[in-house]
Amino acid sequence: MTPLMESVLCQKMILPISFYMQKVTNYHYAKQNKIRKMADPHRLHREARYYKEEVDRLASEREQYPTGMRPSEVAKQLGLSVQSVYKYIKDGTIKAVEVPFGDERTNYVISEEAFLEVKDLFQSLESERIRKNEYYDSNYDIALFQYFQSQDSRVARVMKDEELNWGFYLPYYQKWVEFNEGIEKYGLEPCYEIHKDALDYKGYVYIEIPKGEDILYPFIDFLYESWGIENVGIREQEQGVYISMKAGEISLQHSISFNLDQLIPFIKEGTVEIAEGLFIVRSAYRKTNLELPINMLDEAKQLAEKKNLTMSQWVEQVIQQALQMGES
Structure with missing residues (x-):
């Protein structure tokens, strides 16, 4: 049998592995004997070719794996x-599913929902994530602008000095004191x-309140007491306070100390x-x-990747463009 005849007869038996999977994984699967490469001594094919039934089986196994982004894609x-x-991923900030990779190794897959959640945490509206240490100190277990009071009715709020040391501002004395002095x-x-408890992810609401507004401190007190630091982010700015708040709902046990309007x-x-x-x-x-x-x-996924967007972002752009065209 000539090489050409052999090639024709094998068309229904083999497929390029790139038909199902990325080329970068070809070598690993072949090395692990999960797929066998078809002999091509005369180099009639530009790509390595593998037996179809083995490729089908491997592709079927891969379809059972969770879908999503690789850590390298999330990093980018x-x-x-x-x-x-x-x-x-290890400390739980990014939710990921562990999947087998090779014979003894594992890798992680981050779902689109998990990616969007962490994207909101790491990239706020100002294109810079609010870090937890900006508004919470784990050593003292205190939060920025948190309300404190003494038995003789002295009041104070947690604030940082110019060197970002945690302490209290005492309005009555109009001075800042370090944490231990305030307590002792x-x-x-x-x-x-x-x-x-951390709320389930349903997106975020973003709020920016100028300093000096009557609602600022009552609203922050409500946030900490009702929502908790696990579900908010607070950043002090020069002229105001920027707040990210996890979407959700709670039952009001008593009246709130601010007007929603x-x-x-x-x-x-x-x-x-x-x-209600x-x-x-x-x-x-x-x-x-x-x-x-x-x-x-x-x-659609390929087009989104070309623009360095997630599928959701790309679909949103396309729909927005279609809506604008419909209005014109």
Whole structure:
């Protein structure tokens, strides 16, 4: 049998592995004897070719794995090192599913929902994430602007000095004191707990309140006491305070110490409302499911990757453009 005849007869038996999987994995699967490379002594094919039934079996196994982004892709999207992404996976900041990779190794897959959640944490509206150590000190278990009071009714709020040391500002004395002095000399005690269980991810609401507004401190007190530091981010700016707040709802056990109408003008993205005894925070985004042909999804994913976007971001852009064209 001539090499050409052999090639023709084998067309239904073999497929290029790139038909199913990325080329970078070819060598690993062949080396692990998960797929066998078809002999091609006369080099009639530009790509290595493998037996179809073995490729089908391997592809079927891979389809059962969770879908999503690799740590390297997440690192690129967030502007982090790959090592940092693995660190955040290990400490639980980034939610990932462990999947087998090779005979003895494992890798991680980050779902689109998990990516969007961590993207909100790491990239706020100002393109810079609010870090937890900006508004919370784990050594003292205190939060920025948290309300303290002594038994003789001295009041104070947690603040940092110019060197970013944690302490208290005492309005009555109009001075800042370090943490230990505030506790030992002035007998300051927290007026509420600042920890709550983490809410399920449903997006974020972003708020920016200028300093000096009457609502600022009452709203922050409400946030810490009702939402908890696990579900908020607070950044002090020169002229105001920037707040990220996890979407969700809680039952109001008592009246709130601020007027909701005062808050509305400062909401940058999302909505906040009170209805039927519930304090409801909704993100400007809502998760939805679309059923589309596989080839269309593949093509859309490629177009999104070319623009360095997630699928959700790319779809949002396309829909926005279509809506604008419809209005014109």
